[in-house]
Amino acid sequence: MHPSSMNYEILIIGGGLVGAAAAVALKRQGRNVALVEIRPPETACAFLENGWDARIYAVSPANQAFLQSLDAWPSESRVQAVRRMDVRGDNGGRIEFNAADAGVPRLTSIIENRWLLAALWRQIRALGIPVITEAAASLATDIQTASLTLQSGAKLTAKLVIGADGAASWVRAQAGIAVKETPYAQHGVVANFRTELDHGGTAFQWFAGGDVLAYLPLPGRKISIVWSTGEPERLTALAPEDLAAAVTEKGGGVLGTLSPLSPAFAFNLVLRRPETTVAQRVMLIGDAAHTIHPLAGQGVNLGFGDVIEFARISRHAPDAGAHQLLKRYAQNRLEPVRTMQLGCDGLFRLFGTQTLPALPWLRNAGLNLVNAAPLLKHRLIKHAMGL
Numbered sequence: 037m038h039p040s041s042m043n044y045e046i047l048i049i050g051g052g053l054v055g056a057a058a059a060v061a062l063k064r065q066g067r068n069v070a071l072v073e074i075r076p077p078e079t080a081c082a083f084l085e086n087g088w089d090a091r092i093y094a095v096s097p098a099n100q101a102f103l104q105s106l107d108a109w110p111s112e113s114r115v116q117a118v119r120r121m122d123v124r125g126d127n128g129g130r131i132e133f134n135a136a137d138a139g140v141p142r143l144t145s146i147i148e149n150r151w152l153l154a155a156l157w158r159q160i161r162a163l164g165i166p167v168i169t170e171a172a173a174s175l176a177t178d179i180q181t182a183s184l185t186l187q188s189g190a191k192l193t194a195k196l197v198i199g200a201d202g203a204a205s206w207v208r209a210q211a212g213i214a215v216k217e218t219p220y221a222q223h224g225v226v227a228n229f230r231t232e233l234d235h236g237g238t239a240f241q242w243f244a245g246g247d248v249l250a251y252l253p254l255p256g257r258k259i260s261i262v263w264s265t266g267e268p269e270r271l272t273a274l275a276p277e278d279l280a281a282a283v284t285e286k287g288g289g290v291l292g293t294l295s296p297l298s299p300a301f302a303f304n305l306v307l308r309r310p311e312t313t314v315a316q317r318v319m320l321i322g323d324a325a326h327t328i329h330p331l332a333g334q335g336v337n338l339g340f341g342d343v344i345e346f347a348r349i350s351r352h353a354p355d356a357g358a359h360q361l362l363k364r365y366a367q368n369r370l371e372p373v374r375t376m377q378l379g380c381d382g383l384f385r386l387f388g389t390q391t392l393p394a395l396p397w398l399r400n401a402g403l404n405l406v407n408a409a410p411l412l413k414h415r416l417i418k419h420a421m422g423l
């Protein structure tokens with residue numbers, strides 16, 4: 037159901053984590069917002085409480101505070117605080133980060149996709165934000181307005197269309213924005229496991245032979261893993277017990293023997309850089325605007341950063357889609373996004389290169405060097421926390 041011809045201030049296409057957060061944040065600022073989402077998520081407790089979602093995020097403290105300000109932070113019983121990170125290279129290198137050293141209670145929070153999405157969508161419903169579940173057919177803009185025509189022929193107009201429709205963004209294509217895609221020739225394999233030993237709120241990461249494996253703690257004796265690898269089928273084709281054994285072995289048995297808790301899924305990993313994130317009466321946020329390698333767990337954090345920045349600069353703007361405002365958004369987000377993309381890409385390439393004989397020594401010595409430099413470590417922690 038949808039109104040046949042409606043006018044809004046802001047029309048958001050895509051109600052994933054980033055689009056949903058934008059809808060709530062901008063509505064709370066008094067904007068007349070509507071959301072187009074072809075697959076609204078399930079929010080019923082019976083669905084949420086049935087097992088553990090293998091899609092999880094490490095949400096930075098800055099973004100946690102933002103989500104809490106929107107009343108969209110799920111129950112702490114489904115959130116695991118990370119108090120320590122233990123990162124190991126492929127030749128004896130090691131770096132550790134402790135929340136206590138940084139004087140903070142947690143470095144980041146691990147949270148399941150479906151719980152966070154449900155918390156945001158409950159706010160969308162509580163605020164009465166109109167949700168259109170029909171697919172769009174075309175998008176046209178002029179200097180004053182953006183017009184979205186739905187497949188039924190109904191027309192929606194707005195001062196601004198926000199494309200939050202993910203990595204393969206339809207809005208981006210409709211706006212004629214080209215995107216540079218650099219595949220990593222890797223997939224991220226994700227799955228959940230029960231652990232034999234207590235993780236104590238520690239996140240582990242191993243760089244090994246081009247692969248990157250992360251153990252991310254969940255509440256209780258449970259972890260979620262992201263294993264970035266060029267041979268995902270080798271892992272997803274395994275029986276659950278055999279995959280658990282492979283993940284136990286790759287992690288050196290650091291949490292004892294693992295046992296399976298969920299099926300494994302594989303995601304294709306691609307670095308995406310659109311030529312711009314704005315066009316006439318259109319802007320992009322979240323994965324529509326950028327994707328990165330998941331090794332630093334920063335993808336959705338960057339997306340929430342887009343929302344926070346736009347909400348900040350547009351707060352008192354009479355016209356939410358004004359050219360100067362969109363230009364400012366694009367400029368302000370360029371550096372943080374590029375820095376994170378380049379940082380993750382650089383780290384991936386540094387540990388992925390197997391052909392230069394001196395490199396394994398150099399990269400592991402680099403980790404140990406940073407580990408021994410408290411000031412540098414402190415700065416790295418603050419940066420990763422979004423502070």
Ligand SMILES: Cc1cc2nc3c(=O)[nH]c(=O)nc-3n(C[C@H](O)[C@H](O)[C@H](O)COP(=O)(O)OP(=O)(O)OC[C@H]3O[C@@H](n4cnc5c(N)ncnc54)[C@H](O)[C@@H]3O)c2cc1C
Nearest residue numbers: 050052053054093094201202224322323333334335336337
């Ligand atoms: C293996 C892996 C691990 C990751 N781990 C982390 C992590 O630990 N921390 C982190 O910060 N990030 C992580 N990420 C990145 C994170 O998953 C993404 O950055 C985030 O999900 C992007 O959210 P989004 O809302 O922009 O896009 P999406 O989640 O893709 O949402 C897009 C929405 O738009 C809708 N849609 C699409 N097309 C249309 C259309 N035409 N009309 C209407 N609706 C439409 C879709 O149904 C969907 O709901 C990881 C990614 C991978 C692959």
